[in-house]
Amino acid sequence: DQQVKQNSPSLSVQEGRISILNCDYTNSMFDYFLWYKKYPAEGPTFLISISSIKDKNEDGRFTVFLNKSAKHLSLHIVPSQPGDSAVYFCAASARNTGNQFYFGTGTSLTVIP
Amino acid sequence: DAGVIQSPRHEVTEMGQEVTLRCKPISGHDYLFWYRQTMMRGLELLIYFNNNVPIDDSGMPEDRFSAKMPNASFSTLKIQPSEPRDSAVYFCASSFGVKTSGANVLTFGAGSRLTVL
DSSP states (O other), X not given: OOSEEOOOSEEEEETTSOEEEEEXXXXXXXXEEXXXXXXXXXXXXXXXXXXXXXXXXXXXXXXXXXXXXXXXXXXXXXXXXXXXXXXXXXXXXXXXXXXXXXXXXXXXXXXXX | OOOOEEEOSEEXXXXXXXXXXXXXXXXXXXXXXXXXXXXXXXXXXXXXXXXXXXXXXXXXXXXXXXXXXXXXXXXXXXXXXXXXXXXXXXXEEEEOSSSOSTTSOOEEOOOEEEEEO
């Protein structure tokens, strides 16, 4: 049973436009959420995080939005650049699961020049 | 720091053979995680250690899988005997302390791609 779901396996966006990657979760106890970015033949690298006490966190071109009532978070990339082409993983954890992070299946983003 | 180091990067073996994957975490990190990446399930947590002690191994799929962490700088994931369905990319990750802020995130290695024929 996937507690973190990324229902879009892939997404294509024109350079300069906004990329929106979505993530849904089922466990209402999750209180910390992260996005990781993965290039081929490399390990995932941390991109941005958000605590459940916030509904938005911004870091440069990257913004994560959290909607706790809908159990949904999204990652916005504005403007999108070709170097953003990668697989993006959403992850979540809860205090009652210790340090365990639950990951989604990933969304492959392609930014078209 | 060189980051989390995994070896081998690629492993091709035949069904029934023993496979050992190795990981060197970042110095000073007290948590170590083993993940497996598949298309169907994404990144699955197999097991994690805190201060070299296994904390949760509920993600280990079968008794064929075992993991050890003999010291703070080394961990192994062993599959014996290996089967074709074990083919995946296996990632090791480490972190410092318990998650309380954005600073306490997982740092992943580059992964070990396993192919079992």
